[in-house]
Amino acid sequence: AEAPAPDVDGIVAALNSAMANGAPGAMARFTGPDGVESLTAGVRDRATGAPMDIHARFRIGSVSKTFSAVVLLQLVDEGRLELDQPVNRYLPGLLPDDRITVRHLLTHRSGLADYTNAMFADTVPGFEAVRNRVFTYQELVDLSLSEPRTTEPGVAYRYSNANFVVVGMLIEKLTGRPVERAYERRIFKPLKLRDTSYVHPDTRIKGLPVRGYLHPDAAGEPLVDSTEQTVSWAQSAGAVISSPADLNTFTSALMRGRLLSPETLEAMTTVTPTDTTGTRFYGLGLRRYDLSCGAQVYGHTGTVQGFYTYAFSTRDGRRSLSAVANTSNHGAANTALGGTLEAAFCGPKPA
Numbered sequence: 001a002e003a004p005a006p007d008v009d010g011i012v013a014a015l016n017s018a019m020a021n022g023a024p025g026a027m028a029r030f031t032g033p034d035g036v037e038s039l040t041a042g043v044r045d046r047a048t049g050a051p052m053d054i055h056a057r058f059r060i061g062s063v064s065k066t067f068s069a070v071v072l073l074q075l076v077d078e079g080r081l082e083l084d085q086p087v088n089r090y091l092p093g094l095l096p097d098d099r100i101t102v103r104h105l106l107t108h109r110s111g112l113a114d115y116t117n118a119m120f121a122d123t124v125p126g127f128e129a130v131r132n133r134v135f136t137y138q139e140l141v142d143l144s145l146s147e148p149r150t151t152e153p154g155v156a157y158r159y160s161n162a163n164f165v166v167v168g169m170l171i172e173k174l175t176g177r178p179v180e181r182a183y184e185r186r187i188f189k190p191l192k193l194r195d196t197s198y199v200h201p202d203t204r205i206k207g208l209p210v211r212g213y214l215h216p217d218a219a220g221e222p223l224v225d226s227t228e229q230t231v232s233w234a235q236s237a238g239a240v241i242s243s244p245a246d247l248n249t250f251t252s253a254l255m256r257g258r259l260l261s262p263e264t265l266e267a268m269t270t271v272t273p274t275d276t277t278g279t280r281f282y283g284l285g286l287r288r289y290d291l292s293c294g295a296q297v298y299g300h301t302g303t304v305q306g307f308y309t310y311a312f313s314t315r316d317g318r319r320s321l322s323a324v325a326n327t328s329n330h331g332a333a334n335t336a337l338g339g340t341l342e343a344a345f346c347g348p349k350p351a
């Protein structure tokens with residue numbers, strides 16, 4: 001059946017709802033067979049009042065995990081490593097358990113603890129303590145290993161940033177270059193993602209920035225401008241900067257098979273449930289959301305101080321939606337922004 005046209009009013013309503021729940025601004029960009037819809041609401045800068053701008057750049061958080069997964073899977077396609085081999089075969093002595101495989105990292109089934117839970121237990125103090133820090137990959141792995149494993153390898157899905165820190169270490173070991181070189185040569189340049197960059201540990205967003213605002217835990221406390229930070233606590237798990245159009249291009253090109261072999265893309269999109277709702281799944285560095293109309297969309301969400309992002313595409317790559325709100329730790333705003341997915345991919349709600 002032909003896909004429904006996007007519900008543009010529904011997308012706008014979701015952006016306004018994100019603002020009603022604490023986001024200074026929000027925007028969404030949909031690409032489909034009938035063209036592009038670019039929608040903005042509110043401001044990208046509270047101090048100047050500059051309106052949200054569809055060409056502005058922002059921190060995409062864990063959508064970076066999909067970029068990292070693509071690079072590692074390209075190395076699998078090139079025969080440089082195998083998914084079911086132990087991580088320790090490629091990074092000798094790194095992990096205390098030889099049973100943890102490369103696939104366990106990409107599926108969040110390694111059991112490596114997520115050090116960000118402790119790091120950001122107190123949102124603003126935690127952020128201020130690390131916003132200008134530069135961590136080595138090893139320091140982040142050590143933070144993870146200082147906490148107990150969360151599952152026996154392969155037994156259960158336990159989301160952890162540590163998994164994609166190790167993915168970054170694998171990329172640098174196998175390519176002999178910093179991870180940003182791999183992103184640039186293998187994804188940014190071939191897809192002409194001119195608004196997309198990996199500038200760690202630089203703290204600035206180059207080009208036209210969306211400024212991000214962090215809500216303190218205590219209600220009523222003023223927002224914190226969290227735009228400038230190293231994101232060194234995440235790196236290959238969350239430090240990419242991009243734009244709505246580049247995220248549309250990336251998710252569509254990925255699903256169209258422009259970045260990986262058919263077999264590896266098939267492996268990437270082979271998912272298991274992440275919860276009991278029957279609508280949320282994870283493959284290899286990739287989420288699948290099953291929407292109310294039956295549409296299945298593939299991509300990732302991203303949470304980094306001051307920014308919440310969705311970047312999803314249909315399996316055929318013909319339709320894609322990217323959306324961002326410039327606040328992060330107001331769950332209601334994040335859920336409201338998620339309404340853009342239903343509106344974009346399912347069309348108007350039946351009357």
Ligand SMILES: C[C@@H](NC(=O)[C@@H](C)NC(=O)CCCC[C@H](NC(=O)C[NH3+])C(=O)[O-])C(=O)O
Nearest residue numbers: 061062120123238301302303304305328329
């Ligand atoms: C879950 C999300 N993961 C990511 O994007 C990664 C990079 N971010 C995190 O793990 C959250 C870090 C804390 C954010 C902070 N929260 C707190 O400080 C809570 N006390 C904030 O909301 O900005 C994803 O995969 O979609």
